[in-house]
Amino acid sequence: MTRLACNPERLALLARRLNIARGEISLQLRLAEIGDLAMPEIRSLLQRAISLLESQEDRVRRILNSSFLNLSDSYSLTFNSSAYLLNRWVTHHPRWWSDATHGETTEIDILIAKVAGSPLDAGRLIDSTSFLAPLIYGCNDTEVVRKLWLSATDPRTTSVTTAGQRITRLVEEVFGDQEWREGIAPTWVDIHKQLTTRRQIHDLLGEVVAPWQLQFTGLASEWSWSAETGIHYLKKIADAENAAMAISQGLGSALYRNLSDLPDDSSARLHRIDSIAFAVGASTELLRNAKVRQTDMDSDHLSTLLTIPALLPLKLPWPTSLLIGKSKSFVVNLFDKTPEVRVTSAMQMLQHRSTLASIAYMAVFNSALTSGRIDQVNDRPSPDVQLELQHTVDLIDNPTARGQVLADLSDENS
Amino acid sequence: MSTPLQLAVRIQDTINQQLREISRLSDSDTWVGPVALISHIEILRVKSLLASCIDILRAHHDSSGL
Numbered sequence: 326m327t328r329l330a331c332n333p334e335r336l337a338l339l340a341r342r343l344n345i346a347r348g349e350i351s352l353q354l355r356l357a358e359i360g361d362l363a364m365p366e367i368r369s370l371l372q373r374a375i376s377l378l379e380s381q382e383d384r385v386r387r388i389l390n391s392s393f394l395n396l397s398d399s400y401s402l403t404f405n406s407s408a409y410l411l412n413r414w415v416t417h418h419p420r421w422w423s424d425a426t427h428g429e430t431t432e433i434d435i436l437i438a439k440v441a442g443s444p445l446d447a448g449r450l451i452d453s454t455s456f457l458a459p460l461i462y463g464c465n466d467t468e469v470v471r472k473l474w475l476s477a478t479d480p481r482t483t484s485v486t487t488a489g490q491r492i493t494r495l496v497e498e499v500f501g502d503q504e505w506r507e508g509i510a511p512t513w514v515d516i517h518k519q520l521t522t523r524r525q526i527h528d529l530l531g532e533v534v535a536p537w538q539l540q541f542t543g544l545a546s547e548w549s550w551s552a553e554t555g556i557h558y559l560k561k562i563a564d565a566e567n568a569a570m571a572i573s574q575g576l577g578s579a580l581y582r583n584l585s586d587l588p589d590d591s592s593a594r595l596h597r598i599d600s601i602a603f604a605v606g607a608s609t610e611l612l613r614n615a616k617v618r619q620t621d622m623d624s625d626h627l628s629t630l631l632t633i634p635a636l637l638p639l640k641l642p643w644p645t646s647l648l649i650g651k652s653k654s655f656v657v658n659l660f661d662k663t664p665e666v667r668v669t670s671a672m673q674m675l676q677h678r679s680t681l682a683s684i685a686y687m688a689v690f691n692s693a694l695t696s697g698r699i700d701q702v703n704d705r706p707s708p709d710v711q712l713e714l715q716h717t718v719d720l721i722d723n724p725t726a727r728g729q730v731l732a733d734l735s736d737e738n739s
Numbered sequence: 740m741s742t743p744l745q746l747a748v749r750i751q752d753t754i755n756q757q758l759r760e761i762s763r764l765s766d767s768d769t770w771v772g773p774v775a776l777i778s779h780i781e782i783l784r785v786k787s788l789l790a791s792c793i794d795i796l797r798a799h800h801d802s803s804g805l
Contacts, residue, residue: 339764346757350789353753356746364799367792374788377781 336385343382350375411436411450415459422458425465426518433463437473444483447476451491457498467525474529480536480582488537489548495533496558499526524565531568534559535575539583543604556607563611573612573677577684580605584688584717589696591709595716598689602720605681613674682722689717743803747796750789758786 354371357364414432415421424431437460440446450473451460464470474495478488534541540548541555548555563569583601587594693699693710706714762782 335764339761342757342761342764346753346761346785349753349757350750353746353750356742356749364795366795370788370792370795374785374792377785377788381781 340382340385343378343385347375347378347382350378411459412454415456415463422462422519425463425522427465428518429465431463431465433459434466434469437464438469441469441472441476444476444479447473448483448487448491451477451494457494458503461495461498461526462519462522467522467529470526471529471532474533478533478537485540485547489540492533492537492540493548493550496530496562499530500558500561527562527565528567528571530562531565531571532575534562534568535571536579536582538572538576538608539579539601539604541604542607543600543602544583552607556611559608560611569612572608576605576608576612576677577681580681581684581688584685585692585695587689587692587696595713598685598713598717599720601685602717605678605685605721609674609677609681612677678722682718685717685721686714689714743796743800747793747800750793750796754786754789758782758789 350371354368354375357367357371411433414436418424418432421431421433425433437450440450451457454460460473461470474491477483477491480488483491538559541559542552545552545555559572563572580601584598587597690699690706693706693713698710699706705711762779765779765782
C-alpha cells in the first residue's frame with residue numbers, strides 16, 4: 326500500500342542535526358590544525374566528512390524549501406502533521422474504510438476537517454498522497470470530503486493544470502477497481518452505508534467537475550487526456566441525477582470563464598472557440614441523454630435538470646441570428662401534444678444551447694474588449710470581431726443542429 | 740590526557756550522539772517521499788571517516804608514549 330509523504334518536522338530536525346554535526350566537525354578541524362595535531366590525514370578525513378554532511382544538509386534544505394513543503398508558512402506544518410498522522414492511521418488501521426460506516430466521527434474525519442477549508446492545504450494534502458481512497462471514502466461525514474475536494478479544485482484558486490491532476494486522479498479512483506477493500510469481509514452495515522456514501526460521492530463528483538467539464542471534452546488536451554476518456558467519465562458522472570444537475574448548472578459559468586481569456590493570435594483564438602463549442606455540444610448532448618436515461622427516477626427533479634442561471638445583464642449588441650427562445654417556441658409548437666421525456670429533453674437542450682450561445686457571445690465580446698480589439702462597450706465591433714462573434718454563436722446554436730434534433734424527433738414520432 | 744586523545748574522544752562523541760541521531764532520523768525504512776534522497780550509505784561513510792580519524796589519533800597518542 327502506498328503511504329503519504331514525509332513529516333516536515335522530522336525533516337527540519339534532520340537538517341538541524343546535520344548542521345550541528347557539521348559545525349562540530351568544523352571545530353574539530355580547526356583543533357586539528359594546531360600544535361602536534363597538525364596531521365594532513367586528519368585534516369583530509371575531517372574535510373571529506375564535512376563535505377558529505379554539507380551536501381546532505383543542502384539536499385534536505387532543498388526539500389524543505391521546495392513547493393512540497395514550505396516552512397516559512399507555519400500553518401503548513403499543521404497541514405503536514407495531518408498528512409503524516411493520516412498516513413499512520415491508514416497504515417495501522419487496515420479497516421479504516423469500515424470505521425467510516427459506523428455512524429461516528431472517524432480519525433480521518435478529524436484530520437481532513439483541519440485542512441478541508443483551505444484551498445492551499447486541501448490541495449497539498451491531496452497532492453502528497455498517491456493512495457487517494459482514504460480522502461474519498463475514509464470519512465463518516467461526506468460533507469468533510471465535499472469541502473476538501475471543492476476547496477482543492479476551486480477554479481478561483483486552482484490552475485487548470487493542478488485541477489486536472491487532482492480531478493483526473495479523483496475520477497479514476499472512484500470509477501476504478503477498489504483493490505484496497507480486498508481481503509476484508511464487510512458486514513451488512515458496511516455495505517449499506519458504503520452504498521449511501523457511494524451515491525453521495527457521485528453527487529459530489531458533479532459539483533467538483535461542473536466548473537471543469539469543458540476539460541472533459543473539447544478542452545481535454547489541457548488535462549493531457551483524450552476527449553474519449555473525458556467523455557467516458559463525464560457520462561458516468563452524469564448518471565447520478567444530482568451530479569447531472571450540478572454539471573448542467575455549472576456549464577454557463579464554465580463556458581464564460583474559458584471564453585473570456587482568448588489567445589491574441591487570431592487562428593489560435595478561433596481554434597479555442599471551436600474546441601469550446603465542441604465541448605458545449607458534448608455537454609448538452611450528454612445531459613440530454615442523461616435526462617432520458619433518468620425517466621424512471623423522481624420526475625419532480627427532472628424539470629430542474631437542464632436549467633441554467635442567467636449570468637450577466639444582457640447589455641450588448643446582439644447579432645440578428647441570436648434570438649433566444651426562437652427555436653424553443655418552434656419545437657414547442659411542433660410537439661405540444663407529445664409530452665414525452667425525449668421531446669422535452671430535446672426542447673430543453675435547444676433552449677440550453679441558445680442561452681449558452683448568448684453567454685459565449687458575451688464572453689468573446691468581453692475578451693475582445695479586454696484585449697483592446699473593441700474600444701468601447703457601445704462601439705460597433707470591427708468586421709473581424711463581428712465575424713468572430715457570429716462564428717461563436719453559430720458554432721454553439723446553429724440551424725443545422727436544430728434541424729437535426731427536429732428531424733430525429735419527427736422520426737421517433739411518426 | 741593528551742590533545743590527540745582529547746580530540747579522539749570528541750570525535751567519538753560526535754559519532755555516538757550526532758551521527759546516531761542523524762541515522763535514526765534518516766532511517767529510510769520508515770520514510771517515503773523526498774527524504775529518500777538522504778542516503779544511509781553516505782551517513783555510514785561519514786561515520787567511517789571519523790572512525791579513521793580516531794584510529795590515527797589513538798595511534799599517534801600511543802606512539803608518542805604519552
